Amino acid sequence: MFLPLIGLVFLTSCSTVTNVESPNTGIEPKKSNCQVQFYNGIAVKENYIKLSKVESHIEKNFFFGGKANLEDEAFSELREKACELGGDAVIIDNFIESSALEFSHIHVWATIIKFIETTDSSTPDE
Amino acid sequence: MNKNKAIPTILFLSSIFILPGCGGTRLSKLSYDESYQLNQINKAEDCYDASIFLDADIQIANDITRKVLVAIDATIQEDSLSFIRAQRNRHIGVFVGSGGEQLFITLQEINDNSTFITVATKTGFVGGAGQISWSCKVVEELAKMTSK
Numbered sequence: 467m468f469l470p471l472i473g474l475v476f477l478t479s480c481s482t483v484t485n486v487e488s489p490n491t492g493i494e495p496k497k498s499n500c501q502v503q504f505y506n507g508i509a510v511k512e513n514y515i516k517l518s519k520v521e522s523h524i525e526k527n528f529f530f531g532g533k534a535n536l537e538d539e540a541f542s543e544l545r546e547k548a549c550e551l552g553g554d555a556v557i558i559d560n561f562i563e564s565s566a567l568e569f570s571h572i573h574v575w576a577t578i579i580k581f582i583e584t585t586d587s588s589t590p591d592e
Numbered sequence: 593m594n595k596n597k598a599i600p601t602i603l604f605l606s607s608i609f610i611l612p613g614c615g616g617t618r619l620s621k622l623s624y625d626e627s628y629q630l631n632q633i634n635k636a637e638d639c640y641d642a643s644i645f646l647d648a649d650i651q652i653a654n655d656i657t658r659k660v661l662v663a664i665d666a667t668i669q670e671d672s673l674s675f676i677r678a679q680r681n682r683h684i685g686v687f688v689g690s691g692g693e694q695l696f697i698t699l700q701e702i703n704d705n706s707t708f709i710t711v712a713t714k715t716g717f718v719g720g721a722g723q724i725s726w727s728c729k730v731v732e733e734l735a736k737m738t739s740k
Contacts, residue, residue, distance in 0.1 A: 566690045567687075569685070
């Protein structure tokens with residue numbers, strides 16, 4: 467009797483919704499789980515171009531996987547998107563963590579960037 | 593069922609529904625005061641009511657408020673420049689579930705660069721046990737996002 471209910475709880479225990487503003491950057495994708503640098507509150511010193519804005523909402527149930535947090539679930543999701551777009555790094559523009567009872571949420575706004583080599587000493591694209 | 597056992601059982605079951613009850617408010621009791629500093633937050637003790645004097649024009653304040661609401665897992669149900677109504681999405685939980693709280697936000701243009709925002713949380717009767725107040729969280733996140 468309770469099996470369908472348990473199954474439903476389990477199915478709805480974790481979800482991720484991600485919107486990529488510009489999915490076609492024209493840049494060759496990288497292998498999934500490629501190396502990506504994260505900038506959270508740190509200025510990027512290298513020159514770069516912006517590839518796309520990304521917005522992601524991650525929800526987790528404490529009983530089925532613990533608490534959603536930026537460095538684990540959000541970084542993992544953003545890394546995947548950055549690799550798909552051929553990006554080198556992700557700038558965390560903003561994020562909000564919230565939790566209610568057994569559910570925790572993280573919503574993150576980020577920018578995927580690609581480093582560029584320039585001969586002049588122009589300032590980064592910010 | 594034995595009458596001696598039935599009465600406590602009925603009382604217990606009733607308390608499950610009655611104790612959570614309805615909470616919070618649809619209308620904020622907070623109003624703008626000229627002494628407020630930019631990004632000053634005011635909170636009711638229970639956090640069902642809160643306000644912020646935001647350092648942003650009303651259009652930007654509205655945009656930021658909608659972003660914060662979506663981020664805390666709410667769906668916007670009514671939206672105008674000076675009023676937003678949203679409801680947190682419901683989730684089936686292992687014990688009581690979560691979500692369903694209603695949020696009532698008013699935005700009052702004070703001048704070209706500042707907006708007074710009130711956030712009221714209303715929890716419902718059904719499922720009230722799994723609902724919490726969100727007003728303080730919303731105004732705190734508004735302050736953070738505006739200062740970035």
